[in-house]
Amino acid sequence: MPLSLAQAERLLATTTHDPHLLLHARNVRGCMEAFARHFGQPPEEVEHWGAVGYLHDYDYELFPEEHLKHTEAELLAEGVDAADVRAIMSHGWSICNDIKPETDLEKSLFTADELSGIVWATSLMRPTGLSDLEPRSVLKKFKDRKFAAKCSREVILRGLELLGMDLADVVAVCIDGMRAIA
Numbered sequence: 001m002p003l004s005l006a007q008a009e010r011l012l013a014t015t016t017h018d019p020h021l022l023l024h025a026r027n028v029r030g031c032m033e034a035f036a037r038h039f040g041q042p043p044e045e046v047e048h049w050g051a052v053g054y055l056h057d058y059d060y061e062l063f064p065e066e067h068l069k070h071t072e073a074e075l076l077a078e079g080v081d082a083a084d085v086r087a088i089m090s091h092g093w094s095i096c097n098d099i100k101p102e103t104d105l106e107k108s109l110f111t112a113d114e115l116s117g118i119v120w121a122t123s124l125m126r127p128t129g130l131s132d133l134e135p136r137s138v139l140k141k142f143k144d145r146k147f148a149a150k151c152s153r154e155v156i157l158r159g160l161e162l163l164g165m166d167l168a169d170v171v172a173v174c175i176d177g178m179r180a181i182a
């Protein structure tokens with residue numbers, strides 16, 4: 001069975017307590033739900049994509065130096081669908097493994113992971129936050145490499161290439177998704 005949001009929430013709660021990581025999980029979930037809508041997925045798949053997004057950093061708080069080394073066997077043992085485990089593993093492609101994102105879900109997760117950080121950081125600079133944030137504000141911050149410097153522009157560009165989408169379009173999807181669950 002595809003991962004449900006309830007299952008993702010239960011599993012992440014066993015490893016992750018840092019409010020920043022939980023916020024990141026939530027933001028990536030929102031982005032993934034919006035990507036699923038963008039790709040014309042039905043409602044149950046929108047939840048499914050969001051659930052994979054929510055769980056993607058399952059081992060990061062406990063093993064920041066060994067990220068994704070404590071995920072595959074653990075999640076399979078918890079009964080998480082093998083395709084969803086692969087999707088989670090593939091967000092480390094070119095960073096901590098060579099599991100290349102192949103599906104739209106995987107490509108979306110790979111891209112949203114880093115981009116959601118820039119979108120969120122841009123929203124924090126504004127009194128009105130995400131509510132009326134426009135893609136061009138994020139594009140400006142994307143070019144400023146000192147802004148949210150930990151969010152890798154290279155990884156995002158690699159993700160855009162996988163998706164075959166423009167940065168502006170992907171930013172719009174992420175804003176939409178993060179706003180929907182804010």
Ligand SMILES: [Fe+2]
Pocket residue numbers: 024028056057113
């Ligand atoms: Fe992440």
